[in-house]
Amino acid sequence: MAFYLLHAPDSYSDALAEAIHAVKKELKLCARCFNLADAELCAICRNPKRDPHVICVVEDTKDLIAIEQTGAFQGLYHVLHGQLDPLQGVGPEKLKIEELVLRLRDEPVKEVILATNPDANGTATALYLQRRLKPFDVKITRLAQGIPVGGDIEYVDTQTLGASLKQRTEF
Numbered sequence: 145m146a147f148y149l150l151h152a153p154d155s156y157s158d159a160l161a162e163a164i165h166a167v168k169k170e171l172k173l174c175a176r177c178f179n180l181a182d183a184e185l186c187a188i189c190r191n192p193k194r195d196p197h198v199i200c201v202v203e204d205t206k207d208l209i210a211i212e213q214t215g216a217f218q219g220l221y222h223v224l225h226g227q228l229d230p231l232q233g234v235g236p237e238k239l240k241i242e243e244l245v246l247r248l249r250d251e252p253v254k255e256v257i258l259a260t261n262p263d264a265n266g267t268a269t270a271l272y273l274q275r276r277l278k279p280f281d282v283k284i285t286r287l288a289q290g291i292p293v294g295g296d297i298e299y300v301d302t303q304t305l306g307a308s309l310k311q312r313t314e315f
């Protein structure tokens with residue numbers, strides 16, 4: 145980037161600096177789901193076509209974008225902004241967990257999809273959320289783990305293969 149700017153006209157770098165400044169100033173978190181937003185609520189929360197009965201819980205905004213790109217999910221999101229990590233001192237109070245609990249109290253939610261990462265901390269976060277959300281009358285689901293599309297069983301690691309056997313679906 146430095147080399148590119150070295151040869152670009154001053155007007156270009158001025159415009160770029162202004163644009164970055166504007167983005168930083170205008171970017172905020174959605175008051176409801178904590179996705180990136182340019183207003184009080186993000187574009188997804190403002191969209192009346194989204195299904196308010198299903199909330200997909202993700203660790204960060206990049207996960208939300210990845211799920212959005214599938215086009216397979218029409219509900220709302222809740223971004224935790226991290227995963228539980230006791231070794232790094234990240235407890236439930238550092239994530240947007242209380243805010244999720246309040247949403248279950250105030251919104252017509254019927255299902256919560258726990259889409260945290262399938263690593264140790266992501267799984268611990270999902271288990272914590274499962275316990276925390278139990279008092280509410282909602283269905284709690286977790287993303288399936290399995291063989292990648294176009295994959296080859298022979299090369300799938302044993303943990304993933306084991307998980308995909310356990311989570312097999314009717315054909």
Ligand SMILES: [Zn+2]
Binds near residue numbers: 174175177188190
């Ligand atoms: Zn939102």
